[in-house]
Amino acid sequence: xxxxxxxxxxxxxxxxxxxxxxxxxxxxxxxxxxxxxxxxxxxxxxxxxxxxxxxxxxxxxxxxxxxxxxxxxxxxxxxxxxxxxxxxxxxxxxxxxxxxxxxxxxxxxxxxxxxxxxxxxxxxxxxxxxxxxxxxxxxxxxxxxxxxxxxxxxxxxxxxxxxxxxxxxxxxxxxxxxxxxxxxxxxxxxxxxxxxxxxxxxxxxxxxxxxxxxxxxxxxxxxxxxxxxxxxxxxxxxxxxxxxxxxxxxxxxxxxxxxxxxxxxxxxxxxxxxxxxxxxxxxxxxxxxxxxxxxxxxxxxxxxxxxxxxxxxxxxxxxxxxxxxxxxxxxxxxxxxxxxxxxxxxxxxxxxxxxxxxxxxxxxxxxxxxxxxxxxxxxxxxxxxxxxxxxxxxxxxxxxxxxxxxxxxxxxxxxxxxxxxxxxxxxxxxxxxxxxxxxxxxxxxxxxxxxxxxxxxxxxxxxxxxxxxxxxxxxxxxxxxxxxxxxxxxxxxxxxxxxxxxxxxxxxxxxxxxxxxxxxxxxxxxxxxxxxxxxxxxxxxxxxxxxxxxxxxxxxxxxxxxxxxxxxx
Amino acid sequence: xxxxxxxxxxxxxxxxxxxxxxxxxxxxxxxxxxxxxxxxxxxxxxxxxxxxxxxxxxxxxxxxxxxxxxxxxxxxxxxxxxxxxxxxxxxxxxxxxxxxxxxxxxxxxxxxx
Numbered sequence: 001x002x003x004x005x006x007x008x009x010x011x012x013x014x015x016x017x018x019x020x021x022x023x024x025x026x027x028x029x030x031x032x033x034x035x036x037x038x039x040x041x042x043x044x045x046x047x048x049x050x051x052x053x054x055x056x057x058x059x060x061x062x063x064x065x066x067x068x069x070x071x072x073x074x075x076x077x078x079x080x081x082x083x084x085x086x087x088x089x090x091x092x093x094x095x096x097x098x099x100x101x102x103x104x105x106x107x108x109x110x111x112x113x114x115x116x117x118x119x120x121x122x123x124x125x126x127x128x129x130x131x132x133x134x135x136x137x138x139x140x141x142x143x144x145x146x147x148x149x150x151x152x153x154x155x156x157x158x159x160x161x162x163x164x165x166x167x168x169x170x171x172x173x174x175x176x177x178x179x180x181x182x183x184x185x186x187x188x189x190x191x192x193x194x195x196x197x198x199x200x201x202x203x204x205x206x207x208x209x210x211x212x213x214x215x216x217x218x219x220x221x222x223x224x225x226x227x228x229x230x231x232x233x234x235x236x237x238x239x240x241x242x243x244x245x246x247x248x249x250x251x252x253x254x255x256x257x258x259x260x261x262x263x264x265x266x267x268x269x270x271x272x273x274x275x276x277x278x279x280x281x282x283x284x285x286x287x288x289x290x291x292x293x294x295x296x297x298x299x300x301x302x303x304x305x306x307x308x309x310x311x312x313x314x315x316x317x318x319x320x321x322x323x324x325x326x327x328x329x330x331x332x333x334x335x336x337x338x339x340x341x342x343x344x345x346x347x348x349x350x351x352x353x354x355x356x357x358x359x360x361x362x363x364x365x366x367x368x369x370x371x372x373x374x375x376x377x378x379x380x381x382x383x384x385x386x387x388x389x390x391x392x393x394x395x396x397x398x399x400x401x402x403x404x405x406x407x408x409x410x411x412x413x414x415x416x417x418x419x420x421x422x423x424x425x426x427x428x429x430x431x432x433x434x435x436x437x438x439x440x441x442x443x444x445x446x447x448x449x450x451x452x453x454x455x456x457x458x459x460x461x462x463x464x465x466x467x468x469x470x471x472x473x474x475x476x477x478x479x480x481x482x483x484x485x486x487x488x489x490x491x492x493x494x495x496x497x498x499x500x501x502x503x504x505x506x507x508x509x510x511x512x513x514x515x516x517x518x519x520x521x522x523x524x525x526x527x528x529x530x531x532x533x534x535x536x537x538x539x540x541x542x543x544x545x546x547x548x549x550x551x552x553x554x555x556x557x558x559x560x561x562x563x564x565x566x567x568x569x
Numbered sequence: 570x571x572x573x574x575x576x577x578x579x580x581x582x583x584x585x586x587x588x589x590x591x592x593x594x595x596x597x598x599x600x601x602x603x604x605x606x607x608x609x610x611x612x613x614x615x616x617x618x619x620x621x622x623x624x625x626x627x628x629x630x631x632x633x634x635x636x637x638x639x640x641x642x643x644x645x646x647x648x649x650x651x652x653x654x655x656x657x658x659x660x661x662x663x664x665x666x667x668x669x670x671x672x673x674x675x676x677x678x679x680x681x682x
Contacts, residue, residue: 076647077640129644154650193629204625226655486672558673 049193049201054149055186058213060163060176062222063438069215070222073153073163073177073267079132080122080146085113087142094140101135102127125168126150151177153267159225161283162218162259162436165267173270174281176437179383180216183440187211217439219255219450224248227555228260232530235548236262239513239535245285246552247415249527251423251518253452254432257526259285259416287385289412290531293497294332294349294541295516296408299421300357301346302467303369306429306459309360312343312470318352324403329355332496343470346493347478351407358406363397366405372431372458373421375413379434389413408495415514419529422516425467426524429459467491468521475517482546483515485554487564492517492549494541499534510534513541515549519557522565526556 031039061069081102088094095110102109102124112120125148127135132145151166164175172181189210194203228246236244248258265273265280273280282288304310320336321328329351331337337348345353358366371377376391389412392401404410416434424431433453440448459467471491474480479494495514498506514531518524530545530552538544651657 070653071647071650074647074650075643077644152647154647155654156656158655201626201629203622204629222655558670561673563675 047194047196049195049205051191053189053191053210055188055210056149056212057151057166057170057186058184058215060184060216060218062218062220064222069217072155072159072218072220072222073151075149076152077129077147078125078150079127079129079135080125080148081127081135082122082144082146083113083120084142084144085115085117085120088113089141094143097138097140098123098135098143101131122146151267155222155226156268157264157266158222158229159218159220159259160264160267161261161281161285162220163267164281165270167270174385175283176216176218176383180437180440184213184216186213186443212443214443215441216437217441218436219250219253219257219438220259220436221257223559224556225258225260227559228258228552229262229264231548231552231555232260232262235530235532235544238537239532239544240537241532241535241544243284243533245288245415245529245531246548247285247419247529248552248556249419249423249434251426251432251524251527254420254423254434255438255452256416256434256436259283259436261285282385285415286381286383287387287414289387289389289414290512290533291409291411291497291500292413292418292514293408293495293512295418295493295495295514295529296411296413297346297349297354297406298425298467298471298493298516299370299373299375300354300361300366300406301342301470302425302459302463303365304357304361305342305466306369306463307361307365310342310357312341312466314342315339316353316356318345318350318356320352322352322355322403324355325398325400327400329403343473346470346474349479349494354406355403358402359399361402361406363394363402366402367391367394367397369458370405370411372456373424374417374431374455375411375421379416379420381434381436383436386416387414389417408497415529415531418514418516419527422518422529423527424458425464425471426518426527427464428461429457429464431455431458468518468524471517472521479540479542480515480517480546482542483517483550483553485519485550485557487566488519488553488557488562489521489566490517490519490550490553491521492546494546496539496541511539513538513544515541515545517549517553519553520562520565525560525562526553528552 056075059069059071059075060073061071064070081098083094085091091110091113095106095113098104099106099109104124109123112123127145135143136145153160153163153165160175162175164173164177164179166172166177170185172178172184177184187210189208191207192205193201194205196202228248232244232246235241244262246258246260247256249256261284263280270281301310305312317339318331318337320334321330323329331351332349337344337350337353340348340350340353342353342357344350345357361369370391374388376388378386378388391405391411401410420431420434423434431454433455435450435452438450442448468491471480471493472489474493475484475490480490480492483492483494484490492515495512495516497512497514499510499512501507512531512533513535514529516527516529518527528549530549532541532544532548535544
């Protein structure tokens with residue numbers, strides 16, 4: 001080969017090499033300059049590691065003793081079973097091994113994994129650690145266990161409607177979970193790093209710590225709540241009632257001690273509640289209104305005593321009925337009580353006597369007074385679904401409105417509202433703001449405490465004392481005998497309310513029995529309202545709500561070791 | 570003859586110091602020394618970086634272990650609370666045939682503290 005030939009071949013080789021180099025340079029330019037973002041993204045996806053760290057949802061707790069709390073809602077680590085069908089070698093065998101552990105049939109599992117997809121929804125969620133361990137031991141290819149934090153309620157159904165629940169997306173619904181969702185919810189954090197080709201972490205990068213949600217401390221007393229729920233359930237069974245509620249409050253602070261409702265549900269299994277039964281999620285103590293009937297009488301009586309219009313000993317003769325406008329108002333049993341003191345008006349639950357008192361108060365006196373007691377206004381509790389019932393505006397009042405409202409008809413309230421009104425009577429005439437959330441403790445331990453707040457004086461201390469004695473007389477001599485607790489002074493009033501028909505008027509065969517009162521009268525520490533809806537085994541509240549009140553009051557006084565304030569008979 | 574000196578070094582990299590052997594540093598030696606220094610620096614950097622990564626991974630692993638132990642502790646705490654739940658206690662009381670107190674009698678007379 002001569003020099004020229006060699007030179008020619010070298011030039012060709014150099015040209016080809018130059019072209020290859022040029023194409024490489026071009027490709028490099030395309031990847032690093034034109035498609036820079038995409039290239040970096042692709043590269044990062046291969047080595048970058050990012051792990052989302054979930055902040056724990058705050059607990060909902062109640063005081064257990066002076067130093068510790070008991071969780072009514074907390075979190076538990078559970079596991080999801082994820083399957084990558086494409087990576088499974090033997091689908092039949094995988095289905096066979098998994099099925100019994102996750103509570104599915106072999107065919108169900110097989111139907112779900114018999115495809116070539118890279119992702120299918122988790123086969124099962126909320127698996128316990130024991131089950132997850134057993135699945136892990138199987139070492140099944142294409143089966144992954146993913147830890148998850150789930151909300152659990154260790155006391156099962158206890159205070160379910162107070163607590164609410166957390167749905168599958170981690171959002172709080174109903175009760176405290178719904179109302180304080182943002183306070184309870186934690187903020188997610190993340191951790192970055194680099195991984196090798198096998199996915200092993202080789203370097204740790206930035207980290208933003210997850211923030212846990214705040215702990216919410218309720219004013220509920222767990223033992224009293226439990227007993228109230230049990231007593232209510234027993235009463236519903238015994239009196240063949242449809243439903244019921246019990247509200248117990250501390251009249252001195254406004255703190256709610258118990259909110260029991262029946263029927264109820266288990267928030268751990270909220271999704272098992274049938275769709276037509278979803279009303280069970282609501283808290284009827286706060287949101288269900290009814291015409292309170294005779295438990296309204298002591299409130300109207302207190303207004304009249306406070307204005308000096310009557311005294312407990314004031315006497316008057318009453319007939320079996322009274323005509324107001326074109327309507328005749330009768331006593332409950334169409335019986336004339338004749339000469340009665342005002343105390344006896346309450347003891348006998350005399351509607352006619354109450355109409356006489358309402359006339360003395362006048363429209364303005366009764367309306368303004370009831371407004372002060374919170375009737376017709378939703379209590380301010382920073383919770384959703386707390387309703388305020390209905391009381392007609394003053395301009396719509398006439399003699400009949402005034403008369404019927406005096407014995408609890410033509411007006412609607414919730415059990416909580418009645419408990420608040422009776423709390424004012426029990427607390428020397430001073431009404432306290434009700435609260436359910438006692439404290440909020442954030443992740444750093446900073447405490448926000450609810451301070452008891454006075455809403456104002458509704459009646460004088462003297463009136464409050466007089467009403468206490470009148471209500472005690474109802475329990476000793478009147479319809480409230482079954483609410484008595486031996487050794488203790490208890491005051492209260494029964495209410496047997498008719499049920500309003502949607503089309504107007506009242507049902508003949510339905511009623512709501514209630515009892516509202518407080519104890520021990522010497523130094524009232526508890527106010528309680530018991531409401532039993534449509535008891536079929538008894539006609540009057542004195543045989544349904546009053547004994548339930550008495551049973552719960554008796555237990556609370558023993559449990560709290562409150563000394564008797566009256567000599568034992 | 571008077572010797573001509575320029576500081577410690579004379580022309581042609583020859584060091585003339587009385588009583589010492591003359592050492593000559595050529596271009597190759599400078600490059601080698603530079604390369605060696607670079608290599609040492611690189612090694613030091615790699616060693617330090619690798620040590621830092623190892624420490625970070627150790628910290629990460631310790632933290633994971635701590636998380637795991639915290640999870641275990643939380644689980645045990647939850648189990649304890651489940652066992653203390655009023656439903657569980659009621660069931661145990663029934664199993665043990667315990668009876669609720671029917672009436673309480675206080676030794677202090679009524680109205681006294």
